[in-house]
Amino acid sequence: MLKQDFNRQEPKRRIVGDRKQNVADAAFKDASYPHRLNFYTHAPTADITLEEFEKWAIDRLRVLSELEACSFRNKSPDETAAHMKPLLEKYLPLSPNSSSSTKLSEQRRKDHYSHFILRLAFSSTDDLRRRFARVETMLFRLRFDADTERSAFVSSLDIDWFEPVSDEEQAELRDDLQAIAGFDKRTGAVEETWYKVDWMRVPDLVESRKVLLRGGKAYVPSREQASMIITEFTSRLEKQLVLTSQAIPDLDEDDRLVPILDHLSKNFVTPDSSYMSGSTVPEGAEISARNIDNLSQHFPACMSHLHRSLRRDAHLKHYGRLQYTLFLKGIGLNLEECLIFWRSGFSKITDDTFNKEYRYNVRHCYGDVGGDSNRRGGGYSPYSCQKILTEHAPGPGEAHGCPYRHFDMDNLTTLLQGMGVTDRSVIQGVKEDRDGRRYHMACNRVFEHLHKPEIKKAKDEFVMTAAQLETIVHPNEYFKRSYLLKNLGKHRGGDADVKMEE
Numbered sequence: 001m002l003k004q005d006f007n008r009q010e011p012k013r014r015i016v017g018d019r020k021q022n023v024a025d026a027a028f029k030d031a032s033y034p035h036r037l038n039f040y041t042h043a044p045t046a047d048i049t050l051e052e053f054e055k056w057a058i059d060r061l062r063v064l065s066e067l068e069a070c071s072f073r074n075k076s077p078d079e080t081a082a083h084m085k086p087l088l089e090k091y092l093p094l095s096p097n098s099s100s101s102t103k104l105s106e107q108r109r110k111d112h113y114s115h116f117i118l119r120l121a122f123s124s125t126d127d128l129r130r131r132f133a134r135v136e137t138m139l140f141r142l143r144f145d146a147d148t149e150r151s152a153f154v155s156s157l158d159i160d161w162f163e164p165v166s167d168e169e170q171a172e173l174r175d176d177l178q179a180i181a182g183f184d185k186r187t188g189a190v191e192e193t194w195y196k197v198d199w200m201r202v203p204d205l206v207e208s209r210k211v212l213l214r215g216g217k218a219y220v221p222s223r224e225q226a227s228m229i230i231t232e233f234t235s236r237l238e239k240q241l242v243l244t245s246q247a248i249p250d251l252d253e254d255d256r257l258v259p260i261l262d263h264l265s266k267n268f269v270t271p272d273s274s275y276m277s278g279s280t281v282p283e284g285a286e287i288s289a290r291n292i293d294n295l296s297q298h299f300p301a302c303m304s305h306l307h308r309s310l311r312r313d314a315h316l317k318h319y320g321r322l323q324y325t326l327f328l329k330g331i332g333l334n335l336e337e338c339l340i341f342w343r344s345g346f347s348k349i350t351d352d353t354f355n356k357e358y359r360y361n362v363r364h365c366y367g368d369v370g371g372d373s374n375r376r377g378g379g380y381s382p383y384s385c386q387k388i389l390t391e392h393a394p395g396p397g398e399a400h401g402c403p404y405r406h407f408d409m410d411n412l413t414t415l416l417q418g419m420g421v422t423d424r425s426v427i428q429g430v431k432e433d434r435d436g437r438r439y440h441m442a443c444n445r446v447f448e449h450l451h452k453p454e455i456k457k458a459k460d461e462f463v464m465t466a467a468q469l470e471t472i473v474h475p476n477e478y479f480k481r482s483y484l485l486k487n488l489g490k491h492r493g494g495d496a497d498v499k500m501e502e
């Protein structure tokens with residue numbers, strides 16, 4: 001693994017791979033991509049822009065996060081492949097040589113670079129390294145299984161730990177091999193090609209009894225070759241991630257890359273999503289102060305809890321107001337209506353107190369007052385799940401944060417029951433997600449449960465694409481998707497054609 005040292009070269013903002021130093025046995029090679037698949041043995045060394053650096057990494061992260069979500073949802077390999085197909089085509093396409101696509105090199109370059117950028121971001125702790133190796137292996141497996149040109153790729157690999165079993169040995173073990181693999185009914189021969197490997201190299205095949213064990217060796221039929229290749233991929237990646245983690249301190253001084261890498265690694269805890277407030281108002285929705293009670297049926301647990309707390313106490317503390325105001329702004333509530341909403345919500349105080357203590361902060365969120373950059377940018381953006389989950393944990397008497405993370409299980413259960421979740425298996429699933437610190441997956445589980453018939457309908461009627469059913473990682477996306485699903489067919493003269501925005 002190479003040490004990466006990216007130097008500032010303003011104003012072109014080029015990133016330059018370090019050509020001077022290396023860690024371990026680095027080798028600089030001009031990247032050529034004869035195969036669609038890649039073992040990512042050599043780090044890329046050519047120049048890319050800072051924008052490419054960030055965008056490519058985020059695109060790969062979206063793919064990896066969604067793959068991980070498939071595994072959390074126990075999707076079968078076929079379901080995962082079907083779910084991931086459009087996302088891979090959108091964010092990380094890889095065409096085969098036979099396609100003669102003019103974009104082959106461009107696609108493979110992005111795949112190569114994005115893998116290495118994420119290696120930098122996810123090598124700092126054991127936990128991140130383990131998760132990264134796991135999801136990268138899932139991606140490799142998905143691609144390997146679908147690759148029609150994989151034998152050329154396998155032949156190109158420098159793997160010395162499995163050797164073909166000779167004809168003589170195969171004849172000697174014929175009965176045992178047959179018992180494992182069956183035989184060709186036409187010729188009576190056993191599987192044509194067998195490989196011999198140290199049994200510890202293929203634990204999954206040993207466990208599933210798909211190999212013959214003799215003298216510490218596993219005899220593997222050629223059709224199980226994928227398992228060996230994938231095991232090798234994982235083992236090399238795990239070793240290289242450790243080497244990368246040793247090189248990471250040298251990046252500390254780069255003030256452009258460290259924040260990006262830091263942001264990416266936080267995103268891996270919960271994928272982040274930027275949310276464009278201009279595209280949020282679902283068609284036909286009445287977004288007004290007086291309708292918020294009604295709309296709150298579409299709120300995720302975090303905002304539902306804030307809304308309930310406001311109605312119960314006629315008050316919310318600072319961070320709660322901030323989180324909720326930005327969310328309301330994100331669903332399309334304008335400033336005037338938002339001020340009406342808060343004023344009427346804080347029913348126990350006078351106009352004077354409201355104007356003195358609270359009005360300014362609401363206006364500030366909308367960019368109506370405050371610094372120039374805040375005003376120019378239209379105020380602050382609604383918070384993503386990642387931000388809510390990782391910043392400003394709520395203290396006593398505060399209602400902000402994410403209930404899946406910040407509530408105990410009893411309070412969370414009560415809140416979920418209030419939102420209409422009574423199915424014990426869903427609550428149990430939420431508990432397991434929570435125990436595994438997969439908070440946003442718990443939220444998606446609840447969303448899917450509460451919208452089950454509508455999701456089915458949207459899929460059956462092709463109203464929503466797979467990309468629109470990506471895992472929710474933003475409270476405003478939760479709201480928008482919920483509203484649209486619950487109102488399928490109610491707009492545009494009753495046609496079932498409410499379209500989701502990409």
Ligand code: SF4
Nearest residue numbers: 300302385402443475
């Ligand atoms: Fe809100 Fe996100 Fe937590 Fe869901 S996962 S409750 S949307 S912060």
